[in-house]
Amino acid sequence: MKKRYIDDDVRGQRSEHPDKIGEFNRKMILSFTKAAADKYHQLTSSQKAFIDRELDDLKFNQNSTINKKVNAELDQAIVFERNDHEIIVTDIIAQPTRDSQEYRRAQIRMDRQNH
Incomplete structure (x- = not known):
């Protein structure tokens, strides 16, 4: 498998779920393949909101x-593999909104409102 990146390398330090303190399995490691890490960095902040929430939930989910x-609804997905102590994110599927016509129009509108 290609080089893996751990959660802190990709998403930075994440806070624990305050409502689930004590349930968190510190032995569970979240890592990313290079392709998944690159796709994560290309997401917009609104796309990252769903992905981050789901990645955090993966650490708690024992299924x-x-x-x-x-x-x-957002046309996003996270593909991963799980073994005893590690969750390996192999792919992040999301529409490239930054390349869409709607995204460019929104950027123009925001620039006009801010000036």
Whole structure:
């Protein structure tokens, strides 16, 4: 497998869920393949909100039969593999909104409002 990046390398330091203190399994490591890390860095902040929430939930979820988290409304998905002490994010599927015409129009509107 390609080089893996740990959670702190990709997303920076993350705070623990304050409502689940004590349930967190510190032995569970979240790591990313290079392709998944690159895709994570290309997401917009609103896209990262869903992805971050789902990645944090993966650390708490003990269901080993699931290997994909999907948000059909946002057309986003996280594909991962799980072993005893590690969750490996292999792919992040999201529409490239920065390349869309709607995104460019929104940027123009925001620039006009701010000037």
